Amino acid sequence: MKKYLSKYFLASILGVLLLSCTDLEEKPVGILAPESLFKTPTDVQTAIFGAYGWIASERLYGRQFVTAIMLRSDMVDIGDRGTPAERQQVNDFNMDDNNNMVNVFWPYWYQVISAANAAISGAESLKLGENEINPLIAEARFIRAFAYYHLVQVFGDVPYIDRFITDPSSVKEISKTPAATIYQNIIADFQFGKQWLPDNQPNSVRSRATKGTAASYLASVYLTMADYQKAYTEAKFVIDNEAKFGYGLVADFQDLFRAPEPNNLKEHVFAIDFLGQQNGGGGANDDIMPPMTGVRGADAPRSGWSVAVPSMAVYNTWDSRDYRKQVSFTDSILIGGVLKPYTVFDNTKRPHIAKYARYAGNSNTEGRYSDHNYAAMRYAEVLLIAAEALAETSGGPNAEAIGYVNQIRARARNRAGKQTNFPADVATGLSKDAFINLVLEERRLELAFEYKRWYDIKRRKLGEQVFKGPNSLEPHTNFDPNRDYLMPLPRIELQVNPNLAPQNPGY
Template sequence: MKINLYKILAVWLLLSISGCADLNEKPIGVFAPETFFKSPKDVETAVLGAYGVIASENLFGRQFICALQFRGDMVDIGNRATSAERIQVNDFNMDSNNGMVGRFWPQWFQAINAANSAEAGGISLGLPDEEINHLIAEAKFVRAFAYYHLVRMFGDLPYINFAVTDPSSLKTVSKTPEAEIYAGIIADLEFAKQWLPNTQKNNIRTRPTAGTAAAYLASVHLTLGQYQEAYTEAKFVIDNKALFGYELETDYEDNFKASIANSLKETIFAFDFLGQQAVGGNNDDSLVPMIEVLNLTGGYGVSVPNMNVYDDWDSRDYRKKVSFIDTLVVDGVKRPYSEFSTPRPHIGKWARDFGNGNAIGRYSDHNFSDFRYAEVLLIAAEALGEINGPTAEAAGYLNQVRARARNWAGTQTNFPEDVNPTMSKAEFIDLVLEDRRLELAFEWKRWYDIKRRDLGVKVFTGPNSLEPHPNFDPSRDYLMPLPASELRINPNLAPNNPGY
């Protein structure tokens, strides 16, 4: 079920009145939550507005998720005539003036501001917990979601968990240590897990539930190396999957079809786009044209896997077939990838079925999933493997994901085989990480795995690099720079991250 576009428009107006273009400059106006919010409906409207900010070209429509794709070792730049800022992100030679960062940094803080305002507004109503806490919990979830992405990308950064009614107060804001930000994220998610419903109306997956909060808690704890907590939260989701309505889709490819996005049970949390209804930068999905073939479809041909990624992937794995387009039929003629503008297989996910988009897939109907149930199973496998080694239970979670990969659109195959838990702990963890790489290919998760597991030197400079970058520097490149414009406005944010 799509979020009503008119609600997004209404809240976009609210944000233009109440928000700031960035942390410190150009405040258009302010409002006091205790005077603006008159009912729970007003709080809900502000929360929906935060989703509208995130479902934008600057975040989940292109800039942010493409930056994450470029940073990993699964996606390279195809069309090198694209903007220099994208090449810099991909090639690990960006600086603090990078335009991609300059666009998605303030957009995240707009979403945070909307969530903070919704939370403060909900509290100001003075209603019983049972009447208002589910909306306060949703606002807290959105804030946690935004900061979880930001802290992994930037490390220490301003942590603002209050409604801004006086923009001048932000002129002296300073960076918050990463550990404190994670503590805030966990606290928000725990509140959300307690107060969010088990399912949303019409079972939509574009608003969070208690299961959504638990899944993100599992991910946060995994990122922090808190494996017992990660396992506990993942196991909670798995044990209650019927309550939350989660299960693996029978056909892996269904997860990437816009035409059935609203009925997917594997989706835990997604951002939806309404076909050809972009408004002022919101609802503008430009990811699909970024991955489309330049000369044959009219796409941009920018986010294109390195040839090594394709060659290294066993062709018996159905996930490879789904994840790539290596031939296209144009005017009735089959065209191999050797005839593509960038002569490499392109990303197939999202490109085959984008719903009511334009000819190259812009302004699509996609619900871009940030979390799928498959990832919960992989978190449980990895966390339990770290705790007890490759037990039958840990292997069982991984094998559920592998069993689905053996289903070629209804035809059962025997690859990949089930894992027998007789290997060493290190071998099992490596296998889980490899399955994450394949299962979540091109879904902007790989960079986070590289960072949390300190794999950068291995995957970018090692002899088996899929996307070699000999200049990768772990002392610099695990973080992106804070925008130079922010440091010029507010020197309290200095120094920038190391190397920038």
């Protein structure tokens, strides 16, 4: 999809201006009005590409949002304590309602939503037959649901906007929508996507949604809601149609994190596509995750800032026989032309995350402006959703559920072409609770540093266990389950619009 993302459709939450970027340079187009702006399905498609472009920005998947939910987990700690306080506050569970990470990514998610709503309204204004226009509406609705999928998990009750805003004053008095209602709206959008999206996008690009993408996210939403039967049904639909959708596990785990990944990498169910060495205004296409996770003082092109760095416990408790550990960590690196171990790293003497900095592709000397296609959803995760949900509905693990985990473990035994015997297949005879814990642990390792762990902690209410328990990988004795499963709404939003009150508990 890289060829599409040189044009960005930029729309604010107030919805009064439409900006279109060609070659990442912002150029005003005019006042938004669907009937005057959208003349053809191509115009709708341009708006959709712009919504995708908002996601591939520094404010969301390029740094701010994904760093926040990564630091919130027990897998990633602050490395360099000289980094801005806003990041330390998110990590240390002492953030307030003026945290600048939240202040930055909150409006960007609503810009994604605004662009999607503009596309939906524009498509409807064309008055075309449903077979012609519904696939585009479905793609816009998928993007809207994807934005709310993240907003509702991070903040709980938030304003839900499902219309194209033509009157800015109407936004000033909008109130919050209950999370339960938002989830139902998300489900409706994903269901519409599952009905109307194509089985495959042109050239099988994975940075545009398909039926399989929508079904996979339905499975994830149902898992989050603990509706395990529906989670299994949706995941099984994807698994049963893996050939139709072109899904599967790549043979070598490292190839998932070697930029530039192919646009049609079979394990990618949905990817966030960055273009190497390009960037634009407002953080457009600016991927900063390689330097955020890279080693400060290392030789280019793998130098970085040592900001988001796992604790030693995360590294030490991960079995070194697991190839995924080798792929996931940098525990030695060239410094001054000499390979040095982490014990002498200049700033943070701990192994660093390697998934983004090791192979950043076409990028600058720190890995910034990378060529990564970040997997927001992988087929491996669909298998793990199916395994967990099936065990919940079946009273424990059966051969099918175990088989899904074993597929992932079998891939992990391929150590860059050399077959090993670790990790072994799942033992039979496990209790339901033991198997669920095994699946959660498999998710923690398989999806390490891919922005999933915090959502698992939240949905399973594991906070007190993982932050205050005896086996905590990243102890935080101040973790408060009555406060810390949600982040605060931005203070400035409540000051502008008191109808958004009350603030989330504890802030």
